[in-house]
Amino acid sequence: MFDPKYQPVLMAFFMALFMSFLMSGVISAINIGIPENFLAIWFHAWWTAFVVAFPAVMVVSPLVRRATVKFIRKS
Structure with a gap:
C-alpha cells in the first residue's frame, strides 16, 4: 500500500487511466466504426x-479544485 501523501498522484493516475481508456474507445468507434x-x-x-492525460490531470486538478470551491455555497 502507498503512503497517504501519494493520494493525489494515485488519484490522477487512475482518473487519467480510466478516462483515457473510455474516451479513446468511444472516439475511435465513432470515427472508424x-x-x-x-x-x-x-x-x-x-x-x-x-501519455497526455496523466500529466494534464496532474496540472489541471489543483485548478479544478480551486474553481469548484468558488461554486460551492458556504453554509
Whole structure:
C-alpha cells in the first residue's frame, strides 16, 4: 500500500487511466466504426491519450479544485 501523501498522484493516475481508456474507445468507434483490428487501434489511441492525460490531470486538478470551491455555497 502507498503512503497517504501519494493520494493525489494515485488519484490522477487512475482518473487519467480510466478516462483515457473510455474516451479513446468511444472516439475511435465513432470515427472508424468497429473494424476487425479495432482493439489494436483502440489500444494505440488509449496509450497515446494516457501519455497526455496523466500529466494534464496532474496540472489541471489543483485548478479544478480551486474553481469548484468558488461554486460551492458556504453554509
